Amino acid sequence: MIWTAKLITHRGEHRIAVFFEKNTELIARIKTLEGSRWSQQLKAWHLPDNAEYRLQFNLDFVPDRTPSAQGQVSMEKFSQWLRSKRYSPSTVKTYMEALKSFLVFFKEKSVHDITNEDVIMYNNDYILKNNFSASYQNQIVNALKLYFKTIKDIKIVIDKIHRPKRSKALPNVLSKEEVKAILDAPANFKHKVMLSLIYSCGLRSGELLALMPHHVDSKRNIVLLKNSKGKKDRITPLSLKILDLLREYFKVYKPTTYLFEGQNAGEPYNSRSLQQVLKQTIKKAGITKPVTLHWLRHSYATHLLESGTDLRYIQELLGHNSSKTTEIYTHVSTKSIQQIKSPFDDL
Numbered sequence: 001m002i003w004t005a006k007l008i009t010h011r012g013e014h015r016i017a018v019f020f021e022k023n024t025e026l027i028a029r030i031k032t033l034e035g036s037r038w039s040q041q042l043k044a045w046h047l048p049d050n051a052e053y054r055l056q057f058n059l060d061f062v063p064d065r066t067p068s069a070q071g072q073v074s075m076e077k078f079s080q081w082l083r084s085k086r087y088s089p090s091t092v093k094t095y096m097e098a099l100k101s102f103l104v105f106f107k108e109k110s111v112h113d114i115t116n117e118d119v120i121m122y123n124n125d126y127i128l129k130n131n132f133s134a135s136y137q138n139q140i141v142n143a144l145k146l147y148f149k150t151i152k153d154i155k156i157v158i159d160k161i162h163r164p165k166r167s168k169a170l171p172n173v174l175s176k177e178e179v180k181a182i183l184d185a186p187a188n189f190k191h192k193v194m195l196s197l198i199y200s201c202g203l204r205s206g207e208l209l210a211l212m213p214h215h216v217d218s219k220r221n222i223v224l225l226k227n228s229k230g231k232k233d234r235i236t237p238l239s240l241k242i243l244d245l246l247r248e249y250f251k252v253y254k255p256t257t258y259l260f261e262g263q264n265a266g267e268p269y270n271s272r273s274l275q276q277v278l279k280q281t282i283k284k285a286g287i288t289k290p291v292t293l294h295w296l297r298h299s300y301a302t303h304l305l306e307s308g309t310d311l312r313y314i315q316e317l318l319g320h321n322s323s324k325t326t327e328i329y330t331h332v333s334t335k336s337i338q339q340i341k342s343p344f345d346d347l
Contacts, residue, residue: 015046015048018046018047018057032275032279050132051098051101067103071107074111078095098140106122114154144161148161179303183195189249191281202304204228209258210226216259278291301326311326314329
C-alpha cells in the first residue's frame with residue numbers, strides 16, 4: 001500500500017495531508033486517527049500537524065531535518081542515558097523526538113552556548129508559530145530538563161526553563177445511563193468484555209491490552225496491573241459481574257498469552273482496533289458525544305466519588321502519584337451540586 005504525506009496549510013490550519021489510491025483498508029485505518037478529516041477540495045485525508053503524526057508519517061526524518069554532528073552525538077548519549085535509567089521505550093522515543101526538533105532549530109549553535117532566551121525564542125518561533133499544543137510544549141520541557149542535566153559546561157539554567165500555563169479543562173464524564181448504553185451496545189462479546197473491564201476497573205487502554213490471564217485473580221477478586229504508567233504495579237477490585245463475564249469469555253476465546261488477543265494468537269489486541277470498536281459502539285448506542293476510551297476511566301472515578309468512596313482510595317485505584325491529580329474529579333461530581341437550590345426556584 002503506497003501513500004505519501006506532506007505538510008499543508010488548509011483553511012488557516014497547519015495539517016498533514018495523506019494521499020493514496022482509494023483503498024478501503026487504508027481509509028478504515030485513517031478514520032481511527034483522532035482529528036482525521038476528508039477534503040473534497042484536496043482529494044485527500046488530512047490530520048492535525050503534531051509531533052505524533054509527523055513521526056508516524058515519517059515527516060520528521062526528511063534529510064534537511066537533522067541536528068548538527070555535535071547534536072547527533074549528544075542525542076545518542078542522551079538516549080543511552082535514558083535507557084540506562086530504565087525509562088520505557090515509548091518515553092525514550094517521545095523525548096528523543098522532542099529533543100530532535102529543538103536541536104534542529106538550533107543546528108548552527110553549539111549545545112553549550114544555548115541559553116534560556118533561546119528556549120523562549122524556540123517556543124515563539126517554532127511551537128506557537130506551528131500551532132503545536134501546550135502538552136507537546138510540555139514534552140519538550142521534560143526532554144530539555146533531563147537532557148541538559150547530562151551536558152557539562154552549559155549556559156542554560158535548567159530550573160528556569162519554564163513550562164506552558166496548564167489548561168484547567170475538566171475531565172469528560174458520562175452518566176451511568178450513558179455508560180450502560182455503551183456497554184450494552186456491542187454485538188461482539190469480546191468487545192463488550194473489553195469495554196466493560198475498562199469502566200469497571202478504571203483502566204487506561206494500554207493497561208487493558210497488557211493484561212495476561214494470570215493477572216486476573218478470581219479467588220481474591222482483584223486484577224493485577226503490572227508496569228502501569230510510571231512503572232508501577234497496582235491492584236484494582238474485580239466486580240463479581242465482570243468476573244462472570246470473564247469466565248464466559250475464557251470458555252469462548254481461550255486466550256493464551258494476553259487476556260485480549262488480536263487475530264494472531266499470542267499477540268495483544270491492537271490499540272487502534274480498540275478505538276475503532278468504541279467509535280462503532282457509541283454510534284450504535286446513539287450517543288453523539290465524542291467519547292474516547294479515557295472517558296470511561298474518568299466516569300469510573302467520578303461515579304466512585306459520587307457513591308461516597310474516599311478520594312484517597314480513588315487515587316490508589318487510578319494509580320495517581322499526586323492527590324491533586326485525583327482531586328479534579330471533585331469538580332465534575334454532581335453529588336453536592338445537585339443539593340444546591342437555585343434562587344430561580346423561589347421566584
